[in-house]
Amino acid sequence: QAEQKADELAKRAEELAQRQRELEQQARNANPNDKQQRDQLAREQQDLQKRFDELAKETKELEKLMNDVRQDMPLDM
Secondary structure, eight states: OHHHHHHHHHHHHHHHHHHHHHHHHHHHHSOTTOHHHHHHHHHHHHHHHHHHHHHHHHHHHHHHHHHHHHHHSOOOO
16 A cells, blocks of 8 residues: 555656646746736646645655554564
8 A cells, every 4th residue: 555655646746747847838938928827827836836745745644654564564583
């Protein structure tokens, strides 16, 4: 289960990074006089930041879960 969650988080991280690159490209190509377009890009950037923050939180939770599992595993000696 933890491995599946790690794979899911890695996939989401890559998707978010790709979207960030797309937004950066759009911002570079945006007309500086088009307030509506700039506002839309700003809203999308804020949404993306929230999604990055959620991903970071889930990653921390997964890290804690994996540490707990590791501590609960018996040592074969």
